[in-house]
Amino acid sequence: MRNVNAWAIHRDPTMWSDPTSFKPERFENWKSEAYTHMPFGMRRRACPGEGLAQRVMAVTLGSFIQCFEWEKVDGKDIDMAEKMHTMMCRVEPIEAMCRVRPHMVDLLS
Structure with a gap:
């Protein structure tokens, strides 16, 4: 089983322009970029309450x-x-x- 480093993915300069700045508009269309950000985890360790929380x-x-x-x-x-x-x-x-x-x-x- 592999661990996912969400912190590194969210700050990947090859994926995001200016990755250390707070830009919530990046996540407006997150369904089309399913694996570019993971605020609730992934796979077996994903939060079961993600939909409700949002x-x-x-x-x-x-x-x-x-x-x-x-x-x-x-x-x-x-x-x-x-x-x-x-x-x-x-x-x-x-x-x-x-x-x-x-x-x-x-x-x-």
Whole structure:
């Protein structure tokens, strides 16, 4: 059994232009490039909840955008510098304030 190095595949300069930059648009048409990225693993070790996770994340993000107004706390630009850990995350976490949109108050309470 071989292990798949998803980290290396996602940063392969022969497959991606500028492989170390965050460009989510690369994955918009991922069905046609099935083995160029593997966020949920492959084969026997693939995540059984991949389909559900992708649908739930889309609904959750849409709900956050629809139900809340978002503002930066300090008004400064967001630092998008990354650091490698178990997962890729920002060096400085984003701080944001949210306020329920007026027309959503009854729905959310």
